[in-house]
Amino acid sequence: MRFQNPKQIKSMLCNCAVKNGYQLWFEKNYSKRLLVLCCKGDCTFRLYASWMSIEHNFQIKSLKSEHQCARNYKPGFVNYRWIDSHYTKEILHKQKLTIRQLRLEVIKKFGIEVSISQCRRAKQYAMNIIEGTLIEHYAKLWSYGEEIRRSNPGLTVNMDVLTIPDGRWLEGRKKMIGIDGCFLKGYATGELLCAMGKDARDQIYPIAWAVVCVENKEN
Structure with a gap:
């Protein structure tokens, strides 16, 4: 299997771990190499992937997908970005979705415990992606002023001026x-x-x- 970057394969592994209830561990976590094991010492699960410079993608080189351990998942992989990746559309279309409601939806859908702080950061992260940060918004004021000047020849536009002649x-x-x-x-x-x-x-x-x-x- 081929992936664009390590981030993409990590996201896939996180989804797989949550769905099947296995606790995985990044034994090697580098930009060009990735070795993933099962946290259970007796389990033979092993995934190794590396960057292919000629093909410009991240490939799984070897995989032992069978687990000899029972389901005992602890949400070590799950963080606010993982929550955001699954609920960006819900946050966009349900502006009144509260942090507690988001937490209950994650628990109900995936059967894992997440904290209020994780859900709060996930919603904040999603809104920043959807709307942009406040710094990005106010940084556009200067472009806004230039566009007014361009579309209204002869108009005077002053930024940071309280009185206008x-x-x-x-x-x-x-x-x-x-x-x-x-x-x-x-x-x-x-x-x-x-x-x-x-x-x-x-x-x-x-x-x-x-x-x-x-x-x-x-x-």
């Missing part, structure tokens, strides 16, 4: 300003406040927006 929009604006706010749900919580106006063609024009922790007089 009057622009050409003021010359043809309608004398009305709409103010509203909405709550942000996710890892970046708070409230989004926005002030909007209309130009001479009745097009909505964002005057200013800000993310605040609470909607009060000062904000």
